[in-house]
Amino acid sequence: MPKGGAGVRPDAGDVIVMVGTTKGAFLLHAHADRRDWCIDGPHFPGEDVYALMLDQRVGRRALWASPGNPFFGTSLVRSDDFGASWSAKEDRAIAFPEGSGVSIKRVWQIQPGRTDQPEHLLLGVEPTCMFESTDGGDTWQAVRGLLEHEHRPKWTPGAGGMCLHTIIPDPSSAERMLIACSTGGVYRTDDGGATWQARNAGVRAEFLPDKHPEFGQCVHKVVHHPARPERLFLQNHWGLYRSDDWGDSWVDIANGVPSDFGFAMAMHPADPDTVYIVPLESDMFRCCPEGRLRVYRTRDAGGSWAPMGAGLPQDGVYETVLRDSMHADTLSPAGIYFGTRSGKVFGSADEGESWMLLRDGLPPVTCVKAAVVA
Amino acid sequence: MTVTVNLPDALRVQADGHVRLDVSATGGTVGDVLATLRRELPAVYRRIATEQGELRPHINVFIGDEDIRWSGGLAAPVGDGSEIHIIPAVSGGSGLRDPYQWVVAVMIADDGHGMWCPRSARVARSHSRG
Numbered sequence: 001m002p003k004g005g006a007g008v009r010p011d012a013g014d015v016i017v018m019v020g021t022t023k024g025a026f027l028l029h030a031h032a033d034r035r036d037w038c039i040d041g042p043h044f045p046g047e048d049v050y051a052l053m054l055d056q057r058v059g060r061r062a063l064w065a066s067p068g069n070p071f072f073g074t075s076l077v078r079s080d081d082f083g084a085s086w087s088a089k090e091d092r093a094i095a096f097p098e099g100s101g102v103s104i105k106r107v108w109q110i111q112p113g114r115t116d117q118p119e120h121l122l123l124g125v126e127p128t129c130m131f132e133s134t135d136g137g138d139t140w141q142a143v144r145g146l147l148e149h150e151h152r153p154k155w156t157p158g159a160g161g162m163c164l165h166t167i168i169p170d171p172s173s174a175e176r177m178l179i180a181c182s183t184g185g186v187y188r189t190d191d192g193g194a195t196w197q198a199r200n201a202g203v204r205a206e207f208l209p210d211k212h213p214e215f216g217q218c219v220h221k222v223v224h225h226p227a228r229p230e231r232l233f234l235q236n237h238w239g240l241y242r243s244d245d246w247g248d249s250w251v252d253i254a255n256g257v258p259s260d261f262g263f264a265m266a267m268h269p270a271d272p273d274t275v276y277i278v279p280l281e282s283d284m285f286r287c288c289p290e291g292r293l294r295v296y297r298t299r300d301a302g303g304s305w306a307p308m309g310a311g312l313p314q315d316g317v318y319e320t321v322l323r324d325s326m327h328a329d330t331l332s333p334a335g336i337y338f339g340t341r342s343g344k345v346f347g348s349a350d351e352g353e354s355w356m357l358l359r360d361g362l363p364p365v366t367c368v369k370a371a372v373v374a
Numbered sequence: 375m376t377v378t379v380n381l382p383d384a385l386r387v388q389a390d391g392h393v394r395l396d397v398s399a400t401g402g403t404v405g406d407v408l409a410t411l412r413r414e415l416p417a418v419y420r421r422i423a424t425e426q427g428e429l430r431p432h433i434n435v436f437i438g439d440e441d442i443r444w445s446g447g448l449a450a451p452v453g454d455g456s457e458i459h460i461i462p463a464v465s466g467g468s469g470l471r472d473p474y475q476w477v478v479a480v481m482i483a484d485d486g487h488g489m490w491c492p493r494s495a496r497v498a499r500s501h502s503r504g
Contacts (some may be wrong), residue, residue, distance in 0.1 A: 071463075073424070
């Protein structure tokens with residue numbers, strides 16, 4: 001397998017920022033002070049990487065990636081040595097059932113299952129569906145409740161594709177899980193994935209004649225905090241929302257933001273009321289407003305938002321941050337990281353109060369995931 | 375029937391180090407040859423075709439120097455001793471996955487996440503894939 005990176009050798013407590021781009025993946029590595037960063041990569045040169053995940057349940061250090069070759073399709077690979085080597089069991093190939101009429105285009109999300117189910121892994125894919133593994137990723141099955149969902153014929157692709165990009169298992173119930181797809185919106189199962197109900201009440205679809213349909217919304221990202229799992233935050237294709245009832249209802253929380261259009265959204269690792277977004281000017285001009293790159297942070301669950309721009313370029317910059325390109329580590333104070341379509345990766349070691357450019361000159365960034373090495 | 379399948383170098387690893395394969399097939403079409411690959415070299419096959427048996431959008435297949443697109447697709451007949459070439463298309467290197475998306479990108483200079491629905495531009499597929 002082509003590989004440009006040699007891997008990293010972190011110590012426990014170090015921080016790894018996994019960066020997926022349209023031309024490969026990179027691993028940024030720093031000690032817990034997060035001052036000096038080294039970079040390793042590209043892994044999978046020439047391949048797009050939209051999903052990365054470090055699974056540290058039950059003592060493992062499994063780094064998962066989904067490189068997608070524009071010619072040869074997408075695959076799912078795993079490294080147990082932080083990128084020094086990658087293995088892709090061919091029988092691990094993810095595939096829709098024969099006769100289903102759909103084929104895997106891209107993996108958008110790799111999600112570990114609940115901590116008490118350490119062999120449980122989930123994938124969000126394009127075209128919209130979820131795959132599930134109960135044997136640590138050796139075999140995968142499409143979730144029939146989504147593959148055969150009655151709404152499926154009416155789901156349509158957004159500009160990025162018809163993708164299932166967000167998976168939120170309920171830490172308090174193995175039967176409940178929430179997903180978000182674009183377009184389609186938010187769906188929730190309460191019976192372990194057998195059936196899925198649309199949960200979009202209050203979320204508008206600005207691009208449809210009926211602004212509040214049951215489903216069809218273009219949800220860009222949803223986050224929550226495990227300590228308060230029923231509370232969800234949603235960045236919509238126009239709209240910022242919060243739900244306090246697992247998606248049964250949504251309220252508008254776009255209070256004091258320059259635009260409620262955007263893609264990225266990141267949850268604070270310790271505070272269920274603190275969320276980060278990067279507003280973009282509009283669907284017609286998907287760049288940071290006013291030529292200033294600012295992260296916005298709420299510390300009161302969306303009651304108000306404050307710009308966090310110290311250290312970020314503020315003069316004539318037109319950056320775009322995509323839906324999975326912002327994430328937080330789990331240290332205190334929390335580190336926040338995001339990447340741009342222009343190939344920059346920024347990081348903050350003080351919860352967004354100040355930022356530094358960690359890396360420039362990368363291919364367009366498609367996902368950023370941060371983790372503290374256990 | 376036995377034919378020779380020439381693979382791109384990028385698939386050498388999946389083909390156990392080879393880029394020229396002698397492939398036996400019971401039928402007489404390109405699809406029959408690929409069916410043999412699917413059984414014997416699934417890692418190669420799934421990089422050429424989807425799980426539904428369709429050629430991937432940026433993969434071109436030639437019998438000799440003839441593109442099978444113009445001779446029946448997977449039903450194109452192949453004779454014993456034929457040379458089949460599997461070659462990545464020039465359209466696949468943009469980072470955008472589908473030919474029609476590539477055309478949209480050129481038309482409106484979009485960044486790949488623009489407002490146009492790719493569906494509306496599917497008509498351009500045949501122009502970009504060659």
